[in-house]
Amino acid sequence: MTPSVPTLLVLDADPPPRLGRLTGRVRIVHTDAVGLAARLPAADVLLVWDFASHAVREAWPGEGPRPGWVHTASAGVDHLMCPELAASGTVVTNARGVFDAPVAEYVAALVLAIAKDLPRTLDLQRERTWRHREGRRVSGTRACVVGSGPIGRAIARTLKALGVTTALVGRVPRTGIHGPDDLDRLISRADWVIAAAPLTEQTYGMFDEHRFDVMQPSACFINVGRGGLVDEEALVRALDRRWIAAAALDVLATEPLPADSPLWEVPGLLVSPHMGGDTVGWRDELSTQFVALYERWAAGRSLLNVVDKKRGYVPGH
Amino acid sequence: MTPSVPTLLVLDADPPPRLGRLTGRVRIVHTDAVGLAARLPAADVLLVWDFASHAVREAWPGEGPRPGWVHTASAGVDHLMCPELAASGTVVTNARGVFDAPVAEYVAALVLAIAKDLPRTLDLQRERTWRHREGRRVSGTRACVVGSGPIGRAIARTLKALGVTTALVGRVPRTGIHGPDDLDRLISRADWVIAAAPLTEQTYGMFDEHRFDVMQPSACFINVGRGGLVDEEALVRALDRRWIAAAALDVLATEPLPADSPLWEVPGLLVSPHMGGDTVGWRDELSTQFVALYERWAAGRSLLNVVDKKRGYVPGH
Numbered sequence: 001m002t003p004s005v006p007t008l009l010v011l012d013a014d015p016p017p018r019l020g021r022l023t024g025r026v027r028i029v030h031t032d033a034v035g036l037a038a039r040l041p042a043a044d045v046l047l048v049w050d051f052a053s054h055a056v057r058e059a060w061p062g063e064g065p066r067p068g069w070v071h072t073a074s075a076g077v078d079h080l081m082c083p084e085l086a087a088s089g090t091v092v093t094n095a096r097g098v099f100d101a102p103v104a105e106y107v108a109a110l111v112l113a114i115a116k117d118l119p120r121t122l123d124l125q126r127e128r129t130w131r132h133r134e135g136r137r138v139s140g141t142r143a144c145v146v147g148s149g150p151i152g153r154a155i156a157r158t159l160k161a162l163g164v165t166t167a168l169v170g171r172v173p174r175t176g177i178h179g180p181d182d183l184d185r186l187i188s189r190a191d192w193v194i195a196a197a198p199l200t201e202q203t204y205g206m207f208d209e210h211r212f213d214v215m216q217p218s219a220c221f222i223n224v225g226r227g228g229l230v231d232e233e234a235l236v237r238a239l240d241r242r243w244i245a246a247a248a249l250d251v252l253a254t255e256p257l258p259a260d261s262p263l264w265e266v267p268g269l270l271v272s273p274h275m276g277g278d279t280v281g282w283r284d285e286l287s288t289q290f291v292a293l294y295e296r297w298a299a300g301r302s303l304l305n306v307v308d309k310k311r312g313y314v315p316g317h
Numbered sequence: 318m319t320p321s322v323p324t325l326l327v328l329d330a331d332p333p334p335r336l337g338r339l340t341g342r343v344r345i346v347h348t349d350a351v352g353l354a355a356r357l358p359a360a361d362v363l364l365v366w367d368f369a370s371h372a373v374r375e376a377w378p379g380e381g382p383r384p385g386w387v388h389t390a391s392a393g394v395d396h397l398m399c400p401e402l403a404a405s406g407t408v409v410t411n412a413r414g415v416f417d418a419p420v421a422e423y424v425a426a427l428v429l430a431i432a433k434d435l436p437r438t439l440d441l442q443r444e445r446t447w448r449h450r451e452g453r454r455v456s457g458t459r460a461c462v463v464g465s466g467p468i469g470r471a472i473a474r475t476l477k478a479l480g481v482t483t484a485l486v487g488r489v490p491r492t493g494i495h496g497p498d499d500l501d502r503l504i505s506r507a508d509w510v511i512a513a514a515p516l517t518e519q520t521y522g523m524f525d526e527h528r529f530d531v532m533q534p535s536a537c538f539i540n541v542g543r544g545g546l547v548d549e550e551a552l553v554r555a556l557d558r559r560w561i562a563a564a565a566l567d568v569l570a571t572e573p574l575p576a577d578s579p580l581w582e583v584p585g586l587l588v589s590p591h592m593g594g595d596t597v598g599w600r601d602e603l604s605t606q607f608v609a610l611y612e613r614w615a616a617g618r619s620l621l622n623v624v625d626k627k628r629g630y631v632p633g634h
Contacts, residue, residue, distance in 0.1 A: 101480075102454060105429060105452075105454065105456065105479070106433055106452065108425075108429055108479070109426075109429035109430055109432070109433040109435060112422060112425055112429055112430070113429070115426070116422070116423055116593075118426060118430055118435065118589075121587075121589045121590075122436055122439055122587070124590070125581055125587065125589075128576045128577075128581040128582075129576070130574050130590045132591065132592050132595070133590075133592055134592070134596055134597050134599065135419065135422075135423065135592060135596045136596055136597055137418070137419060137422065137596045137597070138422050162422070162425070162475070162478065163418075255447070259446070264442055264445040265445075270438075270439070270442065271442050272438045273438075273441070273447045273448055273449045273450075274449065275434075275449050275451070275452060278449070278451050278452065279451055279452045279454045280451050280452070280454070281454075282451065
């Protein structure tokens with residue numbers, strides 16, 4: 001028997017760059033969401049390059065064999081997980097590491113922009129109006145970062161470098177990381193509350209009316225995790241009632257945010273199009289990371305970045 | 318002879334806070350620009366609280382005795398220096414230290430906002446448009462900070478904390494600081510060129526057509542020093558011709574910037590109202606600093622933050 005060339009099924013809109021290194025060693029089949037279900041049974045590996053798609057979650061429960069390995073070019077896996085995939089023997093890996101430093105810089109950009117009142121400065125520039133205001137010092141303020149994975153830890157490191165006293169909250173308390181029992185106490189003291197947790201059954205809607213009520217009127221809330229972490233209506237009410245001072249959402253419950261969403265025009269709310277982790281060269285990095293994992297898989301070595309499918313993220317450090 | 322109570326003349330629009338500690342120990346006379354010349358001869362000390370005013374430069378050359386000490390609640394002294402004051406025995410002190418960390422944070426805010434394309438994000442939000450873009454990584458970029466005083470050094474420290482390779486340029490080369498001979502070479506490699514120098518005869522108009530020509534097309538120029546450091550027309554042409562990618566001016570040749578200035582609407586140019594160093598509580602800090610200096614002066618001890626009147630700044634570390 002000649003060993004057959006494995007089939008790599010790629011769910012994509014634009015094809016990934018830099019897969020050339022795999023030429024001759026793998027048969028690459030590209031598919032869109034519509035063609036996914038029909039092609040899944042013949043695939044050995046599924047690369048979820050179009051990480052905004054929910055097609056895997058929908059196509060997975062169908063008939064026939066399933067690939068033994070699914071890799072997603074994203075940190076979160078909520079868009080592809082379903083009970084059938086969780087219960088299967090298929091290994092799921094993610095893009096752990098690629099987004100850490102970029103998201104941390106993005107959070108620093110939002111914190112500093114809000115502290116220095118930059119959005120208002122840009123408004124005043126458009127109005128050709130010179131109006132001096134006082135900014136806030138960032139050094140000496142307190143942040144609570146919710147989510148103790150590599151992204152949350154990178155955010156904490158960057159904020160600490162700016163002189164911000166930063167507490168990390170994770171699912172389980174461990175050295176340097178608070179557990180959920182400390183959450184309300186920490187966010188009640190924080191100047192910056194930053195959501196960077198994976199979206200799981202435990203975290204869905206965790207930033208609700210109660211949480212915004214607990215925060216200080218001067219606090220700012222920033223979400224770079226997943227839109228589903230936040231009760232968006234409760235956030236709008238909290239901003240409206242001045243329970244908190246400002247918010248920035250880089251991730252939203254519905255993406256892309258529809259043009260008729262009221263969220264675009266909430267005073268004190270900055271909306272950005274899920275770009276925090278995406279810096280020039282990121283697609284190359286994601287491809288390079290996948291190729292390295294593929295080479296481990298093809299050599300029969302154990303994979304890295306393996307997601308705990310019950311928990312919905314890569315556990316441990 | 319009873320020792321007379323010294324007269325403290327305060328040039329202000331809004332009176333400084335926290336001078337209560339001096340009650341009974343000094344006679345405080347407030348003046349505006351118009352009354353300054355008439356009141357100068359009777360003053361022992363002049364506190365230039367209205368640091369945007371050029372009134373001292375105009376009133377100083379008049380008749381009569383002059384105060385032996387002038388303190389300005391600003392880092393720059395260009396607004397008050399004149400040949401007569403420079404040649405006199407009067408000691409000039411400044412607010413060295415108060416603005417260092419705030420200005421450094423402001424520069425970090427501008428660098429990160431530009432790298433993450435935040436101004437465009439705010440434009441798109443106003444248009445209710447979800448358009449994903451790629452940001453730039455700040456870590457790993459290069460900055461050249463021109464001005465090696467405490468503000469320039471604080472900027473360099475903050476940028477380094479964000480992973481930016483940062484070179485400092487000063488008037489004289491010394492350990493860790495480049496001299497003017499290295500300037501063109503350093504700005505030609507920099508992603509961020511940051512002006513934080515005092516305005517002196519040597520620095521006036523130093524950012525001219527030649528300097529912008531030397532910079533990379535991807536470079537961003539930020540001025541938090543003094544407006545006079547920059548040939549603003551050359552900057553506008555450089556942005557227009559894409560010699561550089563973006564610029565941010567927190568200080569301008571004419572302040573407040575008139576509503577009809579073309580600078581408000583130059584694509585790629587962010588204009589802010591000289592607020593980089595001004596954070597909540599800064600007026601208290603400036604007053605507290607002056608009171609501490611006053612107590613040294615009243616006790617006959619040597620003053621701190623003494624400006625080299627020929628050079629136009631406080632020399633040394």
